[in-house]
Amino acid sequence: QPLHLDGDLLPDEARDGLERRVAERTADLARVNRRFEAALAASGVTVFSQDDRLAYTWISKDELGRTPEQFIGRTDAEVIPPADQAPIIALKQGVLDSGRPARAEVTAGGKWYDLSVEPLHEEPGLICGAVDITARKQDEARIRFLFNEVKHRVGNLLAVAQAMLRQTAETSTTVEELVERYGQRLRALGGSQQLLVRERPRQAGLREVIESQLGHLEAARFHLDGPPVVLDDAAVLHIGMALHELATNAAKYGALSVPGGQVSITWA
Numbered sequence: 001q002p003l004h005l006d007g008d009l010l011p012d013e014a015r016d017g018l019e020r021r022v023a024e025r026t027a028d029l030a031r032v033n034r035r036f037e038a039a040l041a042a043s044g045v046t047v048f049s050q051d052d053r054l055a056y057t058w059i060s061k062d063e064l065g066r067t068p069e070q071f072i073g074r075t076d077a078e079v080i081p082p083a084d085q086a087p088i089i090a091l092k093q094g095v096l097d098s099g100r101p102a103r104a105e106v107t108a109g110g111k112w113y114d115l116s117v118e119p120l121h122e123e124p125g126l127i128c129g130a131v132d133i134t135a136r137k138q139d140e141a142r143i144r145f146l147f148n149e150v151k152h153r154v155g156n157l158l159a160v161a162q163a164m165l166r167q168t169a170e171t172s173t174t175v176e177e178l179v180e181r182y183g184q185r186l187r188a189l190g191g192s193q194q195l196l197v198r199e200r201p202r203q204a205g206l207r208e209v210i211e212s213q214l215g216h217l218e219a220a221r222f223h224l225d226g227p228p229v230v231l232d233d234a235a236v237l238h239i240g241m242a243l244h245e246l247a248t249n250a251a252k253y254g255a256l257s258v259p260g261g262q263v264s265i266t267w268a
Contacts, residue, residue, distance in 0.1 A: 045129050050076075052124035054092055063130070064109045084108045092117050092126055105133065112137040153196070153233065160189060160237055185244065188213055192240030196233050204236045205229065210265060213243040221256065226267035 048059035048071070056071040056079070063071075064079060071079055076089050088106050095102050101118045114131040164185050172178035191212040195204040206229040214222055231239065247256070255261030 045131050047127070047129050049120070050092070050126045050128065052096060054089065054126075057125070080108050088115070091115065092128070095119055095126060096124070105137075153193070156233065156237065157189070157193065160241070161186065164189070164241070184248070185241065188241060188244035189237065191215075192236050195240075196236055203230050203232055206231055206239070206267060209236055209240050210243060213240050214247055217247060217251070217256065221262055223262065223264045224266075225264070229267065 046060055046063050049057045051057055054075045054077075055073055056075075059068045059071045061068065066079060076085060076092070080088060084107050087104070088108065091102055091104050091106070095117045096119065099119050101116070103114070103116045106113055106115050111132055111134045114133050116129045118127050119125075120127055165182060168178055168182045168185060172181060192204075192209060195208055195212055206226065207224060209231065210224060250256040250261075250263060255263050
């Protein structure tokens with residue numbers, strides 16, 4: 001149909017120009033929307049809007065195992081697992097009531113999110129952004145675990161080293177003998193500790209503990225026989241030190257002090 005302006009038909013040239021500008025603006029808007037969607041996809045941010053009843057009016061992508069269509073018209077009470085709803089709804093309701101933006105780290109559906117909530121100014125409602133920070137939270141948990149492991153192991157090592165020093169001092173007749181014997185025991189303790197760092201946290205196999213303490217001796221002179229046994233960290237340290245003492249005695253006074261001597265270690 002011909003376009004009208006104040007009751008008059010637009011000239012063909014004006015009409016063509018207007019249609020061209022509308023087409024250009026439509027293409028520009030489509031390009032901006034594509035860039036916006038690409039930016040959202042690359043950022044990992046889920047953006048969504050909700051009305052004053054906290055019903056979803058728009059969401060940028062799938063979330064919580066639901067498609068965007070499954071969010072529209074539903075409230076947080078209908079889409080968020082019941083155990084996770086209270087802090088999220090309280091945060092959003094606080095923004096609706098105060099008109100001030102808010103931000104918090106929340107959990108939903110087994111994931112962690114950095115949730116930002118802003119009030120809409122043109123109409124009652126909210127615009128929100130949620131960033132999945134589950135990987136970061138898992139990293140933080142691992143760091144806390146490792147920190148606690150370090151504290152635990154340092155405490156154990158200091159206690160064992162102190163006990164070793166007292167015992168070595170009581171049976172040494174000279175400073176030189178004390179330094180030599182204590183140094184050997186510290187190296188044995190270090191061998192056990194390396195196993196605990198290399199293997200599963202706070203665990204190591206008995207055979208590996210034995211081999212770590214006897215590695216400086218001739219392997220052909222030892223016979224090991226026993227099933228796989230996993231030791232916790234305290235057992236690794238104590239059994240490792242006992243093996244060191246037994247091997248030292250054997251090298252000085254026992255089977256390892258004579259040519260062809262053999263040592264058998266068995267466990268069940």
